[in-house]
Amino acid sequence: KAFEVKGQYRISLREWQPFAIEVASADDKAAIEKTLALIGSRHKVKRKFVKIEGLKALKPEEVSDHAVKYLLEAKK
Numbered sequence: 001k002a003f004e005v006k007g008q009y010r011i012s013l014r015e016w017q018p019f020a021i022e023v024a025s026a027d028d029k030a031a032i033e034k035t036l037a038l039i040g041s042r043h044k045v046k047r048k049f050v051k052i053e054g055l056k057a058l059k060p061e062e063v064s065d066h067a068v069k070y071l072l073e074a075k076k
Contacts, residue, residue: 003031010049
């Protein structure tokens with residue numbers, strides 16, 4: 001399944017950076033876990049400084065990220 005995860009992460013003491021990321025995972029909990037891992041590795045942010053505000057399941061035709069599209073096609 002594909003999910004769009006929206007939220008924000010801390011970039012300084014008073015500033016938060018919003019994000020929206022598409023991930024391919026089995027369920028909601030796995031999508032959140034994958035998002036936390038990606039934000040942490042890309043931006044060196046600890047999990048406690050990442051706020052998840054929304055999670056939405058996407059249909060295959062709504063996916064715009066090429067890597068996620070590839071993973072969805074490979075699972076068929």
